[in-house]
Amino acid sequence: MAVEGGTPAPPRSQWWDVWDQFKTHKGAMAGAFVFLVILLGVILGPWLWSIDPQAIDIRARNSGPTLAHPFGTDQLGRDTLARMIAGGQTSMAVGITAMLLSLVVGTAVGVLAGYFRRLDGILMRLTDLFLALPLLPLLLVIILLFRDRLRAVFGPETGIFLLIVFVIGITSWMQTARIVRGDVLAIKEREFVLAAKSIGTPAHRMIFRHILPNVLSPIMVSATLGIATAIITESALSFLGLGFPSDYPTWGRLLYDATDYLQQYPERVIWPGIAISLTVLSVNYIGDGLRDALDPRIRGR
Template sequence: MTETNILVEAEPTQPIQSQWRDVWLQFRSHPGAMIGMGFFLTVSLLVTVGPWVWTLDPAAPDILSRNQGPSWAHPMGTDQLGRDTFAAMLQGGRVSLLVGVTAMFLALVLGTLVGVLAGYFKRLDGFLMRLTDLFLALPLLPLLLVIIMLWRDTLRAWLGPEMGVFLLIVFVIGITSWMQTARIVRGDVLALKEQEFIMAARSIGTTPRRMINRHILPNVVSPIMVSATLGIANAIITESALSFLGLGFPSDYPTWGKLLNDAVNFVQIHPERVLWPGAAISLTVLSVNYIGDGLRDALDPRIRGR
């Protein structure tokens, strides 16, 4: 056995850790992010599986049981028509989370597309950024109210009362929430264009489409993921505000914002009816924001490993 082989055999083998493992370890070290993820996953599981276990119809009235407090039969009490509040909370949470995730996905696609095109193609930068500034300057809440008032009845008649309003709210929230993602992605793309590997790929004749798909997009995943979590929180708040104002889903279709609106008139008699939807909205949004903070710290290579 030669001296070289002895040295090779004597060297200890180091376990190879992937980048995503390092990201998970950094994310796990963030207490708020772990608590937020646990709460968000619990709420998601409850609103997904809960209606199959708690089979009471949230829209079925029971006049003899109206305005009751918490009990074994109704853990969160009943409303003024005797409808079970817990069943309505489960159904409303499913709607709110579904609207948040779908609207976030739409805003993320639009923002990423605009940001990448503006950052990579200099001739499109001016136009796309001025368009982004225009959307940022618009008063969003009045714009949302006007769009919903104009198109709500048409889409209800065309697609049905629930599906029509759902698609309208998702579309409206999505097209008014992509601007921050676009600006963040554009800044990262502008920085990436000056990196050596991008210049090397350009020098060998890599097409812009292949450059974006193979080199640009994989390196802007971090801000996109952080923006996604913040987009879910923003969409949940916006949908709840629209439902609270009576411009969301039909009156017999429960959402957290609609439940909060119904409970306002009984706040002095039954204050817990305001507490349930209000706490659900606040804690869900807070948990998503903590998840975003943890992802930001974990995906930042300057912070990871400290």
């Protein structure tokens, strides 16, 4: 395409084409908007709502929504809105950190299995082994075995955070590994890869310069869906009472603490339940939009 004066316009970046396709997906745009609102809410919330989530006011305990406490208070008089914001920070941190860990492990296993045929059988049988393990009972066993030790070494809050991030990340990489392996098997037979091999390009340079840039699409989709999986898993662990302690709120922990008061104060379950549902649903829609936008067959229509 030419501009005024006959000067050719610079070529459009591939990412502009991805954005053009992504913004046509109404569900993905709505999901991105909701996720951004939630993310900004938990990040900026402490500056907009300065009540200490641990502050106890026995006189205001079990109160309903008021101007002073829009989401009400719990059985100790702690502000539910402040605890929702603090819990969102923890849940989001766990989701993003665990996703990054699972993404690194899954990508490494997938690339090695797809590129080095001698490692393929071993790594894929290891992946099948992890897929065959019952996830939730395995997480419960690991947490029960190592929770007290890590708390003693890193402190009660940091220790349980590191443990939960590790166990979620190390047990959720398998789908990424399989997807990446399949793409690597196809890409390494392409002409540009064969040409690079013919001139003696070393394996590590081949992987980082030619293989990894061409498998970014499935990795990005797995990243978005991995956040949702990690948040759901952390919420399940906290709901079972094996996640964070009660003085370190997460959305799952707020659900767990509210179960004893479900009939008298059902709103205590509704608020964290809505937060978890909206976050997971919005992330899933973003993943669907990215999957469509990164598919060259759809972008070319």
